[in-house]
Amino acid sequence: MKKTILVTGGTGYIGSHTAVALIDEGYDVVIVDNLSNSKMEVLDGIEKITGIRPRFEQLDLVYSERVDAFFKSYAKISAVIHFAASKAVGESVSNPLKYYQNNLGTLVNVLQGMEKYDISNIVFSSSCTVYGQSDILPVTENTPIKEAMSPYGNTKQICEEILRDTVAANEKLSCVALRYFNPVGAHASALIGELPLGVPDNLVPFITQTAMGIREKLRVFGDDYNTPDGSCVRDYINVVDLAKAHVVSINRMINNQNKKHMEIFNLGTGNGVSVLEMIKTFEKVTGQALNYEIVARRAGDIEQVWADTSFANNELGWKTEANLEDTLLSAWNWEKHIRGKKS
């Protein structure tokens, strides 16, 4: 009998790749999403890749009675992966209450449903944003958490605290919190990928849309940072590799291999790459010249961050496989797919 995994935010970017990885592993997947930042057609992509269409409920997890009714109707859920959240840093500064309501409220409702309906395992979608600009690089899971740089970042910190306290109070509950660095790329089939609605905030969709001619030019936010080429440095992790870490985390909890009720892992490659290096690599692998200009720094950006991945590598037995070239090519193939262009 297949075990059922609830994936909240499962039509989103990381959620959809994780749904595919779970189905590939033999799990039964139920997706809940309010479609505020994703489209129903993502289910077609998942079905084309896996041959299975996951069950889907359009539901906003902010409404506690509806969440309760959902859990009541799906009696047998073995674990939850909670992706559903708002994630635009800039928007969180201008509309913080949206972020506190969506990101904290939905987690509380999900945890209450899990307690009431006896579901023991949750994987939480956290972020390297919790470290802020660390004084020490690379960052390990024990690197001190700094004051958040945005309401979005603050919600990720508070969510981890909510989970820690809830797990401490309920010995049946286990949590794996995964701190993602910068997820990029798309499934190799080019049938699912990142689908930003409107002007993208993130670097890679902006690069691919510029190469496609949808945006006139990419603006590189600052070349006067204290980094080798002056542009910001991040740890860009392939989204399929990232998705697989969720499956490993689910297996770990379902098989009772977790060592603590609350575990936290960094998910990155361990390599820092600058914005200018991203542009060069994209140009090299796609043969597309990218129109870009250097502009002023973006408010709230940290200078550099990359992961120490040794704990995740050793403890989860997981590591990234894709290289940056293949990852950027997959992002470009996905962009061509959504614009209806042949490779």
Ligand code: UD1
């Ligand atoms: C941030 C958070 C990450 C979060 C994500 C959600 C940190 C370190 N990271 O990612 O945890 O999940 O937001 O969206 O807090 N850039 C340009 N031009 C552009 C767009 C981006 O130069 O048009 C640069 C940025 O200055 C940055 C890099 O590209 O240096 C990556 O930016 P982005 O993709 O937005 O991700 P982060 O801000 O690192």
